[in-house]
Amino acid sequence: MHNLRNEFDVVGRPTPKKDGTLKALGSAQYADDLSMPGMLYGKLLRNPHPHARIVRIDVSRAAALPGVRAVITGKDFPGVKYGNLPQTRDYLPLAVDTVRYIGEEVAAVAAVDEDTAEDALDLIEVEYEPLPAVFDPEEAMRPGAPLVHEKAAGNVSAELAFEFGEVDKAFSSAHYVREDRYETQPVKQGMLEPHACIGLWDTTGKISLWSCKMSPYVVWRQLAMGLGVDVGRVRVVQTVVGGGFSGGKQEAMPMDFCAVMLSKKTGRPVKIVHTMDEVLTIGHMRHPMTVWLRTATDKDGRILAQHCKLIANGGAYSSIGGFSMYLAGAMLNIPYRIPNIRYEAKRIYTNNGFCGALRGHTNTQICFARDSQLELIAADLGLDPIDIRHRNALQPGDVTANGFRIGTFAFDECIDRVVQLSGFRNKAGKLPKYRGIGFGCGSHISGARLMGHSASVAQIRVQEDGSVQLTTGSTDVGQGADTVLSMIAAEVLGVGVDDVRFALVDSDSTPVDPGTFGSRVTFFTGNAVKRAAEDARRQIAEIAAARMKVDPDDLVFRNREIINRHDDRQRMSLKEAVRWGAFQTGQMVISHGTYAAGDEKIDFRTGHGNLSPAYNPSACAVEVEVDPETWQVKVVGFWGADDSGFPLNPLAVKGQVIGATVMSFGHALYETLVRIDGRVMNPSFRDYKMPLTTDVPKLAEFQHSNVITWEPEGPFGAKEAGQGAGTGVIAALANAIYDATGVRMTSLPMTPERIRSALEQMKQERRAGTKIAAPAE
Amino acid sequence: MKQLIPITLRINGVVHEILAPPWRTLLEVLREHLGLTGAKRSCQEGQCGTCTVLVDGNAINSCLYLAVEAQGKEIQTIEGIAQDGVLDQIQKSFVQKGGIQCGFCTPGFVLATKSLLNANPHPSEDEIREAMVGHLCRCTGYVQIVEAIQDAAIQMTREGAN
Numbered sequence: 001m002h003n004l005r006n007e008f009d010v011v012g013r014p015t016p017k018k019d020g021t022l023k024a025l026g027s028a029q030y031a032d033d034l035s036m037p038g039m040l041y042g043k044l045l046r047n048p049h050p051h052a053r054i055v056r057i058d059v060s061r062a063a064a065l066p067g068v069r070a071v072i073t074g075k076d077f078p079g080v081k082y083g084n085l086p087q088t089r090d091y092l093p094l095a096v097d098t099v100r101y102i103g104e105e106v107a108a109v110a111a112v113d114e115d116t117a118e119d120a121l122d123l124i125e126v127e128y129e130p131l132p133a134v135f136d137p138e139e140a141m142r143p144g145a146p147l148v149h150e151k152a153a154g155n156v157s158a159e160l161a162f163e164f165g166e167v168d169k170a171f172s173s174a175h176y177v178r179e180d181r182y183e184t185q186p187v188k189q190g191m192l193e194p195h196a197c198i199g200l201w202d203t204t205g206k207i208s209l210w211s212c213k214m215s216p217y218v219v220w221r222q223l224a225m226g227l228g229v230d231v232g233r234v235r236v237v238q239t240v241v242g243g244g245f246s247g248g249k250q251e252a253m254p255m256d257f258c259a260v261m262l263s264k265k266t267g268r269p270v271k272i273v274h275t276m277d278e279v280l281t282i283g284h285m286r287h288p289m290t291v292w293l294r295t296a297t298d299k300d301g302r303i304l305a306q307h308c309k310l311i312a313n314g315g316a317y318s319s320i321g322g323f324s325m326y327l328a329g330a331m332l333n334i335p336y337r338i339p340n341i342r343y344e345a346k347r348i349y350t351n352n353g354f355c356g357a358l359r360g361h362t363n364t365q366i367c368f369a370r371d372s373q374l375e376l377i378a379a380d381l382g383l384d385p386i387d388i389r390h391r392n393a394l395q396p397g398d399v400t401a402n403g404f405r406i407g408t409f410a411f412d413e414c415i416d417r418v419v420q421l422s423g424f425r426n427k428a429g430k431l432p433k434y435r436g437i438g439f440g441c442g443s444h445i446s447g448a449r450l451m452g453h454s455a456s457v458a459q460i461r462v463q464e465d466g467s468v469q470l471t472t473g474s475t476d477v478g479q480g481a482d483t484v485l486s487m488i489a490a491e492v493l494g495v496g497v498d499d500v501r502f503a504l505v506d507s508d509s510t511p512v513d514p515g516t517f518g519s520r521v522t523f524f525t526g527n528a529v530k531r532a533a534e535d536a537r538r539q540i541a542e543i544a545a546a547r548m549k550v551d552p553d554d555l556v557f558r559n560r561e562i563i564n565r566h567d568d569r570q571r572m573s574l575k576e577a578v579r580w581g582a583f584q585t586g587q588m589v590i591s592h593g594t595y596a597a598g599d600e601k602i603d604f605r606t607g608h609g610n611l612s613p614a615y616n617p618s619a620c621a622v623e624v625e626v627d628p629e630t631w632q633v634k635v636v637g638f639w640g641a642d643d644s645g646f647p648l649n650p651l652a653v654k655g656q657v658i659g660a661t662v663m664s665f666g667h668a669l670y671e672t673l674v675r676i677d678g679r680v681m682n683p684s685f686r687d688y689k690m691p692l693t694t695d696v697p698k699l700a701e702f703q704h705s706n707v708i709t710w711e712p713e714g715p716f717g718a719k720e721a722g723q724g725a726g727t728g729v730i731a732a733l734a735n736a737i738y739d740a741t742g743v744r745m746t747s748l749p750m751t752p753e754r755i756r757s758a759l760e761q762m763k764q765e766r767r768a769g770t771k772i773a774a775p776a777e
Numbered sequence: 778m779k780q781l782i783p784i785t786l787r788i789n790g791v792v793h794e795i796l797a798p799p800w801r802t803l804l805e806v807l808r809e810h811l812g813l814t815g816a817k818r819s820c821q822e823g824q825c826g827t828c829t830v831l832v833d834g835n836a837i838n839s840c841l842y843l844a845v846e847a848q849g850k851e852i853q854t855i856e857g858i859a860q861d862g863v864l865d866q867i868q869k870s871f872v873q874k875g876g877i878q879c880g881f882c883t884p885g886f887v888l889a890t891k892s893l894l895n896a897n898p899h900p901s902e903d904e905i906r907e908a909m910v911g912h913l914c915r916c917t918g919y920v921q922i923v924e925a926i927q928d929a930a931i932q933m934t935r936e937g938a939n
Contacts, residue, residue: 020872023880024864024887026815026855033814190915192819192827192881242817242881243915276820478879478916651875655917659878662918685824685913693906693919702920 004646004708004717009558010491011716014651018482018502019240031196031212031239032273039198040069042262042272043117044255045107045124046281047099050133050351050678051146054097054106054126062109062123067116070265071124072258073107078228082252084218088158088318090149093226093257099128100148100316101351102678103281108258110270135678137290137313137348148316148349157314158322158347162329162607164401165340170305174296178377182293182369183747185672186313187286188279189358190663190690193242195249196273199259203267207260208235214244214477215251215515216505217453222252223260238505244477245663246357246517247284251319280683283354285673287312287324287347287362291369301381301388305340308332308366312355314347319356321347326604328362333400335411335443335617336370336392341401343607351678357517359663363444363727368668371440371731372746375738385439385735386424389415394617405610408709408719410643411617415441417641417705422621428739437623437637438735442727445612446711446720447520447597451604455596456520457511458528460489460536462589464582466560466575468493468500468536473513474525475505479722480652481521485529487648488715492533493540494557495574511592519720522648523614524595526715531593539589543581544572597713613713618642618725620661623701624736631752631759633669633737637701642725646717647706653721657704660726666691668730672749784844788813789857803847804828804839807854815855815884826912829885830854836885836892838911855884858891866936867891867929876925878916885912890926898937899930 004012022028059071074096083089095106107124111117132146139145140155148155171177197211207229213219216236224231241249255272262270274282294307310328314321329343358364378388393411400406418439419425427437448454461469470489476482486500503510513525537557544562545552548570556565562577564570581587602609623637640661647653670689674681682688696702704725710717734745743758781796784806795810804821807813807830816839817827823838830839831853858865867890870876877883886909893900893908900908905926906919914922 014875016872016875017877019880020877021864021868023877023883024868024871025859026884028880029814030817030881032818033808191879192825192913192915193817193879194819241879243879245915273818276822276825480878651921655875655878655921658918658920659916660918663915684822685820686822690913690915691918692913693909693923696919698902699920699923 004710008491008716010487010497011648012646015483015487015497015649016651017480018486018497019476028240030193030242031198031210034198034210034239035271036198036269039269039271040110040112040262040266041114041117042108042110042259042270043114043121044105044258044272045121047095047104047106048102049099049128049130050102051131051148052099052128053131054095054099055129056127057107058125059107061125062120065116065120065123067112068109068120069112069268070110070262071107071120072261072265076261077226077257080226080228082222082226083318084320085322088322090318091226093254101353103353104316105254108262110262110266133351133678135350135352135675137311137350140348140350148351152349155349156346157318157349158325160325160329160345162341162343162402167305167307167340167342170340171296174304175299176381177294177296178373178380179292179294180373180376181746182291182372184289184365184368185748186288186355187358187667187671188673188688189245189247189284191243191245194274194276194279195253195255197256197259198269198271199256199263200269201260201264205233206235207233208237209256209260210237210239211256212239212241212249214241214249214475215517216475216507217473217512218250218515219252219256220507223256226252226257234507236507238475241475241477244516245359246361250357250515250517276685277683280688281353281680283315283317284319285353285355286358286364287314287321287355289365291365293369293373295373295377297377297381299381301377301383301391303336303338303392306332306338307342310345312345312347313350313352315350315352315354317354319354321356324357324362326607328366329607330402330611331363331366333402333404334615335394335441337394337398339401352675353680359660360723360727363442364664364667364730367440367442367727368730368734368748371728372734375735385428386415386419389441403608403610404615407614407713408643408645408711409615409617410707410709413707414617414619414641414643417707418619418621418639421703421705422637422639424621427623431739434626434628434740435624436736436738436740437621438732438739439621440728440730440732440735441617441619442724443615443617444519444720444724444727446523446614446616446714448518448611449597449600449602450514451602453514455594456513456525456528457592457594458525458532459511459592460532462536462540462578464575464579466495466499466573466578468495469503470500470529471503471510472525472529473505473511474521475516477516479656480649481516483652484522484649485526488526488529489533491716492530493537495560519723522718523714523720524597526718527595528593530715531595532591535591535593536589539587539591540574540577543587544577547577547580548572614645614711614719616643616719616724618728620728620732622729622732622736624733624740626737626740626755631755633750635665635695635697637697640704640725641707643707643709643719644721645709645711645714645719647708647721648716648718653706654704656722657725660723661729662691662696664726664729665695667748668733669749669751785848786844786852788852789854797844799845801844802840803830803842803844806844807839813854813856817881817884819881826885826889827882829888831888831892834892834895836889855888858887866932870925870929870932874925874928875921876917882912882914886922890929894930894933898934
């Protein structure tokens with residue numbers, strides 16, 4: 001395996017990001033950097049009530065303000081609800097009769113500058129009739145609770161129940177059973193670029209949106225849906241994306257609808273940019289979850305069954321939440337062998353900002369619960385925490401209870417690698433007081449087979465200078481899609497990465513694509529690119545073969561040349577072949593390739609089916625130091641390993657894995673939206689605490705290793721890299737804090753005050769003689 | 778209505794004269810009056826560092842700095858770092874070491890590095906981390922950024938020695 005890298009000229013080599021130079025120069029054009037002649041500036045009026053009926057909106061004073069060009073309300077739109085899954089479409093471009101959370105958009109203004117637009121917002125009069133509101137999902141489920149949506153009885157936004165195997169039988173005959181409850185918090189994407197867009201509704205009726213979208217074709221369909229127009233009239237142009245991590249950059253947002261509608265009213269392009277206060281107040285965040293996990297094992301800690309009940313606080317709208325509920329249940333099946341699973345999930349509407357996908361989508365919460373509990377099981381049964389993980393590790397060739405077919409899956413190797421890198425055996429339970437080490441594992445999918453749009457397409461055009469124009473519907477959001485997809489094309493065509501130009505998405509000209517989510521781009525689009533490049537190579541080989549009078553199958557492509565493998569004196573340059581084809585025979589080298597991961601069916605209601613073409617495991621150990629005065633947790637060491645297949649661009653894989661890891665540090669230790677009666681009390685980076693340079697271990701104590709496998713279904717053996725490695729980190733931190741202090745944290749974030757109060761509670765229980773899990777000290 | 782005053786700014790060696798309200802921040806003037814969009818608008822309260830520019834060689838948050846205050850001072854933005862289209866060593870190191878993902882924080886980090894290395898050409902890892910504490914990056918987890926800054930320091934020392 002170690003000489004795999006020598007087999008290729010391009011893939012497998014650390015390759016700087018293609019747009020890195022542009023970004024280093026400060027000349028990459030993000031949405032807020034664009035302007036257009038005659039452009040107006042838009043602002044959104046946000047509702048201040050958690051739940052209210054809109055009695056009346058009077059925009060006349062705002063419209064009369066000098067400099068204001070248009071004011072719109074929900075009535076300017078056709079009233080068609082839009083959204084993701086057909087059964088959960090509940091978004092409107094602007095609220096019409098009811099507002100359901102603080103920050104929901106009720107009107108919008110376009111003016112000659114932002115100051116005027118802002119002033120105009122103060123002149124819009126909205127009369128609200130406040131309605132009873134509910135914020136806690138368990139309260140929202142009780143009979144008589146206020147209904148967030150009239151049609152959603154019990155405030156149930158989505159409900160799923162799966163049963164795989166014989167769960168009752170497994171529990172009744174088990175040697176050991178334990179049940180624990182874990183709670184997670186609302187966490188924001190935290191991208192630094194606020195949402196921004198420019199809308200243009202031109203005189204021909206064409207509706208264009210320039211915006212920082214990760215999944216521009218999702219936005220394209222949603223815009224058409226909410227505007228009640230044919231999708232062919234809509235054009236979405238992706239600008240450079242300043243960080244995504246899912247959320248509002250996946251979907252059409254009220255700002256997008258308002259920018260185009262204000263443009264229709266004024267005949268001018270209209271730009272709208274969120275402030276960070278708006279970004280942190282409005283919806284799109286990770287689902288806060290309460291997870292009850294009941295696990296049965298035999299005496300050796302082999303898991304026999306798991307029963308998971310989950311309640312997700314969905315907030316006021318659905319976003320992708322229906323799918324999130326499927327996914328959390330699916331993720332119970334990896335990375336451990338669990339033959340019998342029962343899963344019951346409810347996503348509950350409340351009068352809070354709404355939740356959806358965020359890096360590690362539901363897997364993060366499930367992994368926190370499962371790997372925290374696994375540690376307790378090991379302790380109860382007197383087992384080694386590493387052994388219990390090995391004993392339950394999924395193996396290549398396994399089929400999980402829900403029908404995931406596990407291919408390459410070097411989980412045991414990842415665990416061993418981390419044990420070795422971290423010196424876990426010499427540290428666990430042996431470090432000085434207030435210092436501890438914890439272990440955690442995770443996994444993820446390499447893209448999902450969806451009921452709707454699953455396939456990716458790539459188009460390649462080889463120009464007469466030998467350069468390659470690569471067009472896909474996938475976006476680079478910083479993760480390195482521009483580079484890795486170009487590397488795949490370059491490897492096949494025997495050119496350099498710099499010879500490939502990667503296009504931003506423009507729905508008028510790029511191939512339609514599901515989007516950038518679920519760790520699908522390298523795998524799905526990468527496979528499509530590989531096939532498109534192979535088709536282009538075949539076309540060029542035919543042209544060259546005719547000219548060189550050889551068999552096209554004898555030609556190899558290398559260093560921008562086409563060479564006869566039997567006689568390397570017979571060669572011609574790539575560009576010569578392309579020119580010959582174009583000039584003499586009229587053959588343009590234009591190709592396309594697709595990948596759809598087969599036609600396997602997933603039944604999202606029963607949970608059965610093989611969701612992804614590949615799965616990857618990860619393991620990590622984290623060492624912490626807890627300050628006994630302040631209870632501040634400092635992460636002093638991190639060692640991780642994951643199986644990303646063959647890492648096509650090791651420089652980018654490292655960046656993805658470490659980025660996901662540090663994001664999980666934030667989720668575990670610092671980040672939460674503090675909400676009182678639905679009001680976000682910390683909508684600022686001053687108070688919403690994301691990890692800083694000083695919060696991560698020193699370079700020498702921050703190591704990650706790829707266990708290299710060759711995934712036969714992946715492009716050049718590759719698998720997922722950007723999400724799975726972060727999923728086990730939170731449990732590892734909880735386990736490390738336990739090792740350091742004896743305190744078992746079951747709710748996030750694990751802040752100093754929470755650790756302190758858990759410690760106090762533990763002491764009280766100990767004094768009262770309550771039996772508790774044995775502390776480390 | 779709006780009071781406009783003349784403001785004279787020397788930016789990347791070029792003198793610009795504009796008319797703007799006196800409360801305009803340097804960030805607003807750079808982006809909206811002068812089309813210098815390399816400094817980014819994000820938190821607008823001095824927490825994220827994406828709007829960083831150099832004023833007399835010191836890295837400042839231009840969202841908290843009034844344009845009028847910058848008069849008579851030497852302002853350097855990300856657009857003025859590369860010379861004749863050739864990347865500065867700091868920029869090169871960020872590209873080569875994977876210090877750039879989405880790139881929204883990059884101009885701020887590059888300028889903060891410039892300010893750091895001018896004052897301290899051989900910073901320790903801790904000094905680098907302390908100097909960058911006012912800069913958020915959500916993509917990289919900072920490891921490749923710290924590696925880029927270390928690399929820049931080494932390469933610049935080497936260049937200086939030649």
